[in-house]
Amino acid sequence: MTIAIIDDELPMRRLLRAGLADGVRLVEAETGEAGIGLVAQENPDVVLLDLGLPDIDGIEVAKRIREWTDVPIIVLSARGQERDKIAALDAGADDYLTKPFGIGELQARIRVTLRHAERAKGPNPEALFESEGLRIDLSARQVFVEDSEIHLTPIEYKLLSTLVRHAGLVVTHKQLLTEVWGPAYAYEVHYLRVYMAQLRHKIESNPAQPRYLTTETGIGYRLRFT
Amino acid sequence: MTIAIIDDELPMRRLLRAGLADGVRLVEAETGEAGIGLVAQENPDVVLLDLGLPDIDGIEVAKRIREWTDVPIIVLSARGQERDKIAALDAGADDYLTKPFGIGELQARIRVTLRHAERAKGPNPEALFESEGLRIDLSARQVFVEDSEIHLTPIEYKLLSTLVRHAGLVVTHKQLLTEVWGPAYAYEVHYLRVYMAQLRHKIESNPAQPRYLTTETGIGYRLRFT
DNA sequence: ACCAATTCTTGATGCAGTCTTGATACTTCC
DNA sequence: GGAAGTATCAAGACTGCATCAAGAATTGGT
Numbered sequence: 001m002t003i004a005i006i007d008d009e010l011p012m013r014r015l016l017r018a019g020l021a022d023g024v025r026l027v028e029a030e031t032g033e034a035g036i037g038l039v040a041q042e043n044p045d046v047v048l049l050d051l052g053l054p055d056i057d058g059i060e061v062a063k064r065i066r067e068w069t070d071v072p073i074i075v076l077s078a079r080g081q082e083r084d085k086i087a088a089l090d091a092g093a094d095d096y097l098t099k100p101f102g103i104g105e106l107q108a109r110i111r112v113t114l115r116h117a118e119r120a121k122g123p124n125p126e127a128l129f130e131s132e133g134l135r136i137d138l139s140a141r142q143v144f145v146e147d148s149e150i151h152l153t154p155i156e157y158k159l160l161s162t163l164v165r166h167a168g169l170v171v172t173h174k175q176l177l178t179e180v181w182g183p184a185y186a187y188e189v190h191y192l193r194v195y196m197a198q199l200r201h202k203i204e205s206n207p208a209q210p211r212y213l214t215t216e217t218g219i220g221y222r223l224r225f226t
Numbered sequence: 227m228t229i230a231i232i233d234d235e236l237p238m239r240r241l242l243r244a245g246l247a248d249g250v251r252l253v254e255a256e257t258g259e260a261g262i263g264l265v266a267q268e269n270p271d272v273v274l275l276d277l278g279l280p281d282i283d284g285i286e287v288a289k290r291i292r293e294w295t296d297v298p299i300i301v302l303s304a305r306g307q308e309r310d311k312i313a314a315l316d317a318g319a320d321d322y323l324t325k326p327f328g329i330g331e332l333q334a335r336i337r338v339t340l341r342h343a344e345r346a347k348g349p350n351p352e353a354l355f356e357s358e359g360l361r362i363d364l365s366a367r368q369v370f371v372e373d374s375e376i377h378l379t380p381i382e383y384k385l386l387s388t389l390v391r392h393a394g395l396v397v398t399h400k401q402l403l404t405e406v407w408g409p410a411y412a413y414e415v416h417y418l419r420v421y422m423a424q425l426r427h428k429i430e431s432n433p434a435q436p437r438y439l440t441t442e443t444g445i446g447y448r449l450r451f452t
Numbered sequence: 453a454c455c456a457a458t459t460c461t462t463g464a465t466g467c468a469g470t471c472t473t474g475a476t477a478c479t480t481c482c
Numbered sequence: 483g484g485a486a487g488t489a490t491c492a493a494g495a496c497t498g499c500a501t502c503a504a505g506a507a508t509t510g511g512t
Contacts, residue, residue, distance in 0.1 A: 070345060082328040089334040094342075095321070102308040108315040116320075119296065120346045153459055170367040189498085190462080197500060208500085217469060217498070218380035219367070379470060415487090417472080423489060434489090443480070443487065453512100460507070471496070478489065 002027060002042055003110070006035030006061065007050035007076070012099075016048065019103035020110075032056035036064050040127065040139030044071060045117065046110055051077040051088065059091045066092035067161065068127040068138035070120070072113035076101070129164045131225055134203060134212055136164050143203070150202050155180060159195050160203075163213070163223040172220040196221060228253060228268055229336070232261030232287065233276035233302070238325075242274065245329035246336075258282035262290050270297060271343065272336055277303040277314065285317045292318035296346070298339035302327070355390045357451050360429060360438055362390050369429070376428050381406060385421050386429075389439070389449040398446040422447060 002025045005016055013028055020026060027042045029035040032053045039047055047065065051058030062073055073093045077084065080098040088096050094116075095109050129136040135144040138161055143150045152160065158180045163171055173192055177185050185191065196215075200207040214222050228251045231242055239254055246252060253268045255261040258279045265273055273291065277284030288299050299319045303310065306324040314322050320342075321335050353364035361370040364387055369376045378386065384406045389397060403412050411417065422441075426433040440448050 082331050085331050086334040089331075089338050094338060102311075105308050105311050105315075108312040112315050112320060116342055116346070120342070155460075168366065188461095191460090193499065193501085194461085197502095200500095215499070216367070381471075416474095419488065420472085420490085423491090426489095441488075456509100456511085458507105458509070460505105462503105462505085464503090465501085466499105467501100468499075469496105470498085471494105473492100473494085475492090476490085478487105480485100480487080482483105482485090 001025065002044040004029070004035070004038055004042060004044035004047045006030075006032070006038070006047065006053070006058075008052070008054050009050070012050070012076070015103070016106075019106065030054070032058065032061040035061055036139065039065055039069070039071065043069075046113055047071055047073045048106075049073055049075050049093070051075060051079055051084065059087055062088060062091040062093050067141075068165075072117060074106070074109060074113065076106075126167070129167050129223070131212070133205075136160065138164060145203055152199075152202065155195060156199055156202070159192075160199055160223075163221065167223045168225050170216045170220055170222045174220075176220060192221070227251065228270040230255070230261070230264055230268060230270035230273045232256075232258065232264070232273065232279070232284075234278070234280050235276070238276070238302070241329070242332075245332065256280070258284070258287040258290075261287055265291055265295070265297065269295075272339055273297055273299045274332075275299055275301050275319070277301060277305055277310065285313050288314060288317040288319050298336075298343060300332070300335060300339065302332075355393055355449070357438070359431075362386065364390065371429055378425075378428065381421060382425055382428070385418075386425055386449075389447065393449045394451055396442045396446055396448045400446075402446060418447075 001023065003020060005013055005026060005028045007013055007016075007028075008030045017026055027038055027044065029038040032055045035047075035049070035053070038044075049058055049061060053061065058075065058077070062075070065071065065073060072095075074095045074097065075088045075093045076097050076099060077088070078099045085096045094113055097106060097109065127138045129138075133146045136142075137144075141157065143152055143157075143160065159176065162176055162179045173189050174186050176192060177188060181188065181191060196213060197207070200210050200213050203212060204210045212224055214224055216222055227249065229246060231239055231252060231254045233239055233242075233254075234256045243252055253264055253270065255264040258281045261273075261275070261279070264270075275284055275287060279287065284301065284303070288301070291297065291299060298321075300321045300323065301314045301319045302323050302325060303314070304325045311322045320339055323332060323335065355362040355364075359372045363369075367383065369378055369383070369386065385402065388402055388405045399415050399418060400412050402418055403414060407414065407417060422439060423433070426436050426439050429438060430436045438450055440450055442448055
């Protein structure tokens with residue numbers, strides 16, 4: 001069992017260390033960026049996240065982590081405002097505790113998330129797609145073609161990452177549109193065509209005969225493995 | 227979407243009705259026993275549970291519900307003691323809000339539980355037909371013949387998947403036509419002939435003497451196992 | 453707060469793949 | 483042997499796809 005702590009305050013980390021030490025491996029980060037990297041590297045079972053980080057906002061950290069993993073995130077924050085809680089929970093957090101909190105309650109809430117994880121566990125989605133000349137790292141938000149990094153616009157990246165999360169499977173037009181542009185755009189198939197063309201130009205060596213981003217006529221698109 | 231409320235205080239139930247009314251069906255019970263029956267009967271998507279019930283304790287209600295279902299339980303309680311929270315969470319509750327709480331926070335926490343439930347449903351089981359040289363994976367929308375993938379057009383695929391869903395059984399002309407082309411085409415048997423021929427050419431090694439896609443003269447077609 | 457650069461949206465066009473339809477030959481059962 | 487049901491082939495109609503390009507909106511830097 002591994003628990004990741006993303007918090008810049010040493011006293012809080014000490015408290016957590018003292019309260020969680022039994023048979024658990026703790027890994028810690030003091031900034032948002034470091035925290036995201038830590039989660040990507042350690043693949044912990046639970047993430048304890050403070051909102052008041054020195055670099056990026058905790059909400060943003062939660063969103064970034066949610067881009068590639070469903071690991072339980074429990075927010076520990078001094079902010080008790082309702083709008084902070086709602087924002088954090090909707091950003092992908094699984095629970096929200098206001099400081100100060102009892103360590104026993106935190107332990108109980110960790111047990112709840114583990115119970116959920118136990119029930120939900122299946123083929124965990126890979127945070128990395130790698131195939132010959134193409135490498136896509138969802139946790140680092142980086143795409144490499146033949147070992148050189150490629151710049152993608154936000155929509156291009158979101159579209160590609162959606163395909164990566166379902167790598168090998170057909171993803172329907174509707175599914176892509178709702179996940180990338182939102183439910184209101186579920187039938188704007190033209191957008192997909194434009195952006196698939198752009199992605200192919202950036203990723204494929206011969207965009208007219210794609211190796212990776214293949215068309216499933218009448219259905220959607222697919223990211224092929226080989 | 228159905229939400230079950232187990233609470234004996236009318237003002238609280240009124241508050242919840244007002245705050246959750248949008249497109250949600252609310253079912254209510256005032257006692258623990260009635261609440262357990264309600265959950266069993268209505269099979270709600272979320273249960274909101276008060277701990278201070280007139281008959282049995284809320285903790286006990288949570289345990290009883292957990293004996294047969296994983297439906298999300300959110301405890302709403304006036305008791306703010308840590309030991310109550312721990313007891314409730316360990317009894318099977320998924321979240322614990324202390325009264326008074328903001329209705330917005332409750333809505334957000336309900337969204338979290340629904341997210342979890344969505345994820346726990348997981349990939350649909352047994353969407354796979356496999357027999358000697360033929361493999362059909364409905365979830366990936368892929369068809370393999372002798373380990374090499376076969377490309378099917380949308381109608382071809384829909385037709386084959388309909389046969390797969392009734393693998394081994396005879397599927398009538400009418401049934402196939404209504405499921406693939408729609409009710410308006412229920413008697414266009416000619417379409418079936420054309421597409422069955424195409425499917426056989428793609429799937430059978432000897433289309434004139436089909437091993438898998440067999441004709442049931444006057445009735446329909448069948449996908450044989452061996 | 454402004455300007456420049458990037459990114460997003462939208463329309464138009466040619467093309468490829470898919471569907472529909474008709475004609476014809478074959479098979480099976482009575 | 484005839485009739486109903488079935489298989490096959492092929493061409494035109496049609497839908498869906500790729501691509502280019504220009505104006506609108508947004509973003510980032512000063």
